[in-house]
Amino acid sequence: MLDKNVELLAPVGSMESLFAAVQNGADAVYLGGKLFNARQYASNFDKDELKYAIEYAHLRGVKVYVTVNILIDDDEMKDTLDYIKYLYEIDVDGIIVQDLGLAYLIKKLFPDLPLHGSTQMTINNLPGALFLQKLGFERVVLAREVPLEEIKYIHQNSNIELEGFIHGALCVCYSGQCLMSSIIGGRSGNRGTCAQPCRMAYSLIDYSSGEELSDLWNIKYVLSPKDLNTIEVLDSIVDSGIASLKIEGRMKRPEYVAVIVKNYRKALDLGIDSITEEDKKDIYEIFNRGFTKGLPFKDFGRKFISYDRPDNRAVPSDQLLNRAKDSFSKENIKFPIEMEMEILIDKPAKLCLKYEGESIEIKSDLKVEKGKKVVLTKERVLAQLAKLNDTVYYLERAIIHLDEGAFLPISVINSLRREAIKRLNNKRMNFNKRKPLPEEEYLANISKYFTFTKVKRNIESKISLSLLKESQFNQIDIRKLDRIYVGFDGGLKEALFKIKEAGKEAFLLTDRILYKGDLDRLKEKIKSVEGLIDGIAVSNLGTLNWVKYNFNFDIHGDIGLNIFNSFSANFLKEFGLKSLTLSPEVNMKQIEKLCTRHPFDYEAIGYGYLPLMIMKHCPMSLLKGCKDDSNCRACSYSKGYGLKDRMGLKFYMERKGKITTIYNSVPIMVLDSLRQIYKKGVNMIRLDFTFEEEGIRDIQEIYYACAKGLASEEEVMDYVDKFRKRRGITKGHYFRGVI
Incomplete structure (x- = not known):
């Protein structure tokens, strides 16, 4: 048991x-x-x-x-x-x-x-x-x-x-970390309108060529x-x-x-x-x-x-x-009650109902009379008290005090029973014993949180880069940025030395999902670069709490925290965060409210292949026949593979440790809207480089030039047009929002 x-x-x-x-x-x-x-x-x-x-x-x-x-x-x-x-x-x-x-x-x-x-x-x-x-x-x-x-x-x-x-x-994805329905169709799982793209068919492919890896895994429900x-x-x-x-x-x-x-x-x-x-x-x-x-x-x-x-x-x-x-078509739940009834001549009738320590006593308005032709019997009174079929009770015990020859209308007995049950119900329904909130008091309290003075701020036009590979770091121009999020291990110290020499901010990028063993390893990693980083970027509330109480670094809240409104942002500011990345699901109107209600450092993603799913599941395990995830760290299927949907769109897929990330088929590119986004109150535009190996420096340089006013509108539009024809782009939710 x-x-x-x-x-x-x-x-x-x-x-x-x-x-x-x-x-x-x-x-x-x-x-x-x-x-x-x-x-x-x-x-x-x-x-x-x-x-x-x-x-x-x-x-x-x-x-x-x-x-x-x-x-x-x-x-x-x-x-x-x-x-x-x-x-x-x-x-x-x-x-x-x-x-x-x-x-x-x-x-x-x-x-x-x-x-x-x-x-x-x-x-x-x-x-x-x-x-x-x-x-x-x-x-x-x-x-x-x-x-x-x-x-x-x-x-x-x-x-x-x-x-x-x-x-x-x-859900195949860690709940709260799925953007697939949102980005593909505008129906957000974080807003309760998921279209369930995980239940659709996909093919396992070589990402570079687009070729299916196996006829057996062509058009299968690999995410369901x-x-x-x-x-x-x-x-x-x-x-x-x-x-x-x-x-x-x-x-x-x-x-x-x-x-x-x-x-x-x-x-x-x-x-x-x-x-x-x-x-x-x-x-x-x-x-x-x-x-x-x-x-x-x-x-x-x-x-x-x-x-x-x-x-x-x-x-x-x-x-x-x-x-x-x-x-469930009939009532199966019944609770035992006791009733004690007094029907004494020349006195009001009295009913006492008892249930688990509760005692309810009711008296009749009418006094009991001496019967002339009709008198009550205990059996008749008991029969009326036991009429509980339309309730959740049954009569376990009854005590009846009845004067000989007494008369009381049956309707009065029924009325006393119904009123006693009603009072018991009212007591039992009120589990939490709450009192209604006075409207004036509630309005006065709530107004404190909805009184805003619009924050006026200078447009700082900062650029940040998020890098997951050492090879990406080797391509960038370290002078043309303000902050770097470093998400790789190989060559980490050397990269951080260069960042510090250039006088730029360096934040260590942490994974979305970290368990106890992962946090233990992360602690050693942080200690090894303690004097070389300015802060730590977190994408999980657990990591946020862990960093705050274990280290004395600036903390940046990353997109995994799903910051969708100014109240969440203000709470995190009070909690001690230095800056945060806005949810990719907010639009321009929402960004303006978010960024102008509370002073804070806000960042928005301006370029990158958004992570659509963060999963413990590995789709490649279906092809390989893996029975568990014990060998994931050394798996030869870690890189270079993807999914293809029924429309022919390709989604890059990467396994890191025991977590799979699926990326969008095209990158966000809002180069031609950069000034608009800054004007809404965003301090920093971020370029996310995930699985890309080439063209990183070109992207960085045009964004930096645009942010600093060094590129003409014609140059910007020409770059966007050529990029769109070569790779395809999306503006995400900046101009559409989510359902």
């Missing part, structure tokens, strides 16, 4: 799914409103439905968490907080958030409202969990890729609750994971320290919710040995893309990816669907 204190958390995308989850044994549910959540295409709940959902769940002892887990635009923040206020007042048990700025404001305005860090925050290590703990979060939804041993380490060294996925669809199914290893997950077991599926039908919740409830209550072959058949039949135990259990390559087809292969039988519907 497993730990019954562990929470079983079910997905709810509709009212029927709510009934299915609760009636089949969920301890808690998570759901979204019509706005501000990462499943915009689920049915979701309007305000009245949210209120009803919380009342329904609370009466049955079930908690409700509401997802507000997207990046919030500056213009949306006030409406989002008004929505949070409504959720607070209808007694929601917790809010699941991704946006740092929103989290910061919630803790200021609603300090006792529990916050859960969404998996979109990419928390994969102990420093990340501690960062949220210090910020006041009660729970973190860990990245789906975190190994069991790392989960145990986080659990043993923090006080924050850990939540993890146990069943359902998987199988569905997670951990029911047979649930004990290991519980033992690791996960406090809340999360089922995915807010867009699934209620029958799916019923079947999956029911079986995981059974496994938790009776042990995993209680799960029969028939149970496993039901789980398989209700929905699956093939099953995997997931990356934490070291499933890898062909064990992890459903490469032949990306869709559901299950066909649930009418036997199964009817059983699932039956499980």
Whole structure:
């Protein structure tokens, strides 16, 4: 038998799914409103439905968490907080958030409202969990890729609750680090509108030639994971320290919710040995893309990816669907209550209802009379008190004090029973004992955070370079830049010496995903160049927290932090960052609000192949037949390969350590819009050189000349035109934004 204190958390995308989850044994549910959540295409709940959902769940002892887990635009923040206020007042048990700025404001305005860090925050290590703990979060939804041993380490060294996925669809990319849907089609996963490009077919190719590597891996679903199914290893997950077991599926039908919740409830209550072959058949039949135990259990390559087809292969039988519907079409949850009733002549009738220490007493307006023709019996009174079929209670014990010959209308007894139940319900529904916030007080508090004086600043027109290879560094003109982010190891010290001699800023570039062992290695690396760097660039909240409390360097917040609004930027400024790179998903209008509301050093990407996916999965493992990732550091497939989509677009793919990065098919190039971007308040334009080996110096020189006013408009336009014809370009989201 497993730990019954562990929470079983079910997905709810509709009212029927709510009934299915609760009636089949969920301890808690998570759901979204019509706005501000990462499943915009689920049915979701309007305000009245949210209120009803919380009342329904609370009466049955079930908690409700509401997802507000997207990046919030500056213009949306006030409406989002008004929505949070409504959720607070209808007694929601917790809010699941991704946006740092929103989290910061919630803790200021609603300090006792529990916050859960969404998996979109990419928390994969102990420093990340501690960062949220210090910020006041009660729970973190860990990245789906975190190994069991790392989960145990986080659990043993923090006080924050850990939540993890146990069943359902998987993202192939680290959640919060996927830009593929956004960049290709404008539908952002960080905004809840992902178009799921991971479920599309691709061919594995030699990137330079574009040739397919194998006929067997031409047009395969190499990015489409199988569905997670951990029911047979649930004990290991519980033992690791996960406090809340999360089922995915807010867009699934209620029958799916019923079947999956029911079986995981059974496994938790009776042990995993209680799960029969028939149970496993039901789980398989209700929905699956093939099953995997997931990356934490070291499933890898062909064990992890459903490469032949990306869709559901299950066909649930009418036997199964009817059983699932039956499980939530009636009330299965009943709580025992006691009633004691006094019906004494010439006195008001009195009913006392007792439930788990609660005692509710009600008296009638009418006095009991002596019966003339009709008198009450204890049996008749008991029958009326026991009429509880439309409630979540059953009468476990009744004591009736009845004078002989007493008469009271049956309607009065029924009225007393209904009123007592209503009062008990009101007490039980109010899980969190909150008082409504006075409107004037709320408006006064919130106005402090929405009063801005537009920051006036000189356009500094700085240029920075991000380099991942020593060969790239050897091509640049070190005089024509202001800052360098160094992301290579070979020749690192020599490069840093040259940067310092030239009087330029040097920042060490860190990886998006770092676990305990990676951080230990990074510490040694930083110590070896301590006197040669000005700062460290971080792309993960865990790395940010780790650097801040281990070193005394300037910290730059990189694009992995997903800075989408001025509130997030201001929070990071207060936390101690020197500068940050804006999210590639912001447009010009958003940039202006971001950069002019708080004084800070802002950077925007002006050139480069954007990283579209950061994955633990390696698509090349499918071709090579890798059974695990133990040999990834020495893998001969690390470089020079890519994916080709159905439109013939090529995406470069590179494996570094145990992380795969997929890059966009064309680079961002906003050379002809450089002055506009600076005028919006950006201090620095960054050139990202990733897998490129040639032409780096030319790109650097034209950007530098344009930034410093040394290139004519004609020269700039001529360069852009020739570059576009040679390679193709995109302006990203600067002039379109995301949905």
